[in-house]
Amino acid sequence: MQIINARLRHESELFTLDIEHGKFTKITSQTQFIQATEGQIDAQQNLICAPFVEPHIHLDAALTAGEPEWNQSGTLFEGIERWRQRKPMLDEADIRRRVMSTIELLVQNGVQAIRTHADTTDPSLIGIKTLCAIRDELKDKIDIQVVAFPQDGMLSYPNGLDLMEQALEIGADVVGGIPHFEYTRELGEESVKTLIALARKYDRLVDVHCDEIDDPNSRFLEFLAYEALQHDMGHKVTASHTTAMHSYDNAYCSKLFRLLKNSNIHFISCPTESIHLQGRFDSFPKRRGVTRVKELLEAGMNVCLGQDSIFDPWYSLGNGKLLRTLDFALHICQMMGYQDYRQALDLITNNSAKTLCIEDYGIEVGKTANCILLEGEDDYSVIRRQGEVLLSIRAGEIIMQRQASKLLTLDYLIN
Incomplete structure (x- = not known):
């Protein structure tokens, strides 16, 4: 499993996260936005966070x-x-x-x-x-x-x-x-x-x-x-x-x-x-x-x-x-x-x-791949928008997924 175009907390760039055998195996920064191909999860510049x-x-x-x-x-x-x-x-x-x-x-x-x-x-x-x-x-x-x-x-x-x-x-x-x-x-x-x-x-x-x-x-x-x-x-x-x-x-x-x-x-x-x-x-x-x-x-x-x-x-x-x-x-x-x-x-x-004294928690190479995807690019935008949890991954397996909410634009309202 590979997640692309992800934001991480307190980081300005986009990241790619590789997951194999239920673990984070590689977390690398991206120089630009990547077009998703089959088998990749496109975070669409939303925030990947610990569960x-x-x-x-x-x-x-x-x-x-x-x-x-x-x-x-x-x-x-x-x-x-x-x-x-x-x-x-x-x-x-x-x-x-x-x-x-x-x-x-x-x-x-x-x-x-x-x-x-x-x-x-x-x-x-x-x-x-x-x-x-x-x-x-x-x-x-x-x-x-x-x-x-x-x-x-x-x-x-x-x-x-x-x-x-x-x-x-x-x-x-x-x-x-x-x-x-x-x-x-x-x-x-x-x-x-x-x-x-x-x-x-x-x-x-x-x-x-x-x-x-x-x-x-x-x-x-x-x-x-x-x-x-x-x-x-x-x-x-x-x-x-x-x-x-x-x-x-x-x-x-x-x-x-x-x-x-x-x-x-x-x-x-x-x-x-x-x-x-x-x-x-x-x-x-x-x-x-x-x-x-x-x-x-x-x-x-x-x-x-x-x-x-x-x-x-x-x-x-x-x-x-x-x-x-x-x-x-x-x-x-x-x-x-x-x-x-x-x-x-x-x-x-x-x-x-x-x-709770939980060990093996967090988004780091070598740790169990437990994470969620939140609407927003950082803590502030996530809290302000009060958006949805878009994705939940546990030990490298998707356990929940939903689409991002659709925001009405001014053009849509006028027309």
């Missing part, structure tokens, strides 16, 4: 909004109540149908790796079992990590700790937690210590729903970062959401950032969901309720973006398009400078791959 990575989504809950009731207030906590109503309706067929539909939607939008949370506060653990089975079935087609996530609290839910261990024995890849939702601060801290101990015992990654609340006194992030630092495992630890950071004062954040930087943990923000769910106790002025994405990046920490939900009790919209999530983030986090645009795709590609 999108969805680092935070709840596939077990996807496509359940309104079942059995809608989240009328739109709040986080009513969403949890609606999910409690939905959980008794879960079975393998129900989960499999919705998960496969959602994965197909993500693949059509350039995603080739997913980290999904699955609720362990369900005695049947049907979500964990089904998602682990789907992960294994699709391992040659898409990379999936399953997080054992105690939605109602690992220590506050009856037998929650035992269910967590069962989930890890079944094969969950990542230990999850939700310390701010435990009944007390002491239980929240104990849950963080426990999940780190479990990750070490089972040699798993960690991804914690951490301080997903407006309360400026919710400070489990510092506890998580310290535990990661103490055990030298920050590269395997992720703090998701951390929306309370939006309510922390700057003096405290100045102290906190030193610990966060030294701990080497990763951060995931879900801006569309956070701006919708947070700030619900405010009148005006009203907080955005999104973590300090720009400030974390400027401090040299690894931050990426996820969709969190697609049509579920917490977020009744969503279309599988990470470019939409990125667009929201740039606006919400006031990252609208040209240099912000030039690095923006990192937030849904390279940074996410680093968070």
Whole structure:
């Protein structure tokens, strides 16, 4: 396979990419535009990029909004109540149908790796079992990590700790937690210590729903970062959401950032969901309720973006398009400078791959030929146009392809 007339990120010239036996074997610059011949893929000066990575989504809950009731207030906590109503309706067929539909939607939008949370506060653990089975079935087609996530609290839910261990024995890849939702601060801290101990015992990654609340006194992030630092495992630890950071004062954040930087943990923000769910106790002025994405990046920490939900009790919209999530983030986090645009795709590609500890990622000779083709010649034009993913290649095989959108010209409108 050979791709011609391709743009690469942060490069001005056109490139030809040769792929053999599922690997990038040669990447060469072109001196001019090449007319395509049979067997060549003409990128038509669009951007070849590493695949999108969805680092935070709840596939077990996807496509359940309104079942059995809608989240009328739109709040986080009513969403949890609606999910409690939905959980008794879960079975393998129900989960499999919705998960496969959602994965197909993500693949059509350039995603080739997913980290999904699955609720362990369900005695049947049907979500964990089904998602682990789907992960294994699709391992040659898409990379999936399953997080054992105690939605109602690992220590506050009856037998929650035992269910967590069962989930890890079944094969969950990542230990999850939700310390701010435990009944007390002491239980929240104990849950963080426990999940780190479990990750070490089972040699798993960690991804914690951490301080997903407006309360400026919710400070489990510092506890998580310290535990990661103490055990030298920050590269395997992720703090998701951390929306309370939006309510922390700057003096405290100045102290906190030193610990966060030294701990080497990763951060995931879900801006569309956070701006919708947070700030619900405010009148005006009203907080955005999104973590300090720009400030974390400027401090040299690894931050990426996820969709969190697609049509579920917490977020009744969503279309599988990470470019939409990125667009929201740039606006919400006031990252609208040209240099912000030039690095923006990192937030849904390279940074996410680093968070998931994905190896063999990127467009380089010798690496597995996983890539996507985006409408536009660079990060800025891709984001501004919000165009389609035109092509997705995995291990040298085309898994999705579509035509570029047609733009109406002035002559067409006049005539």
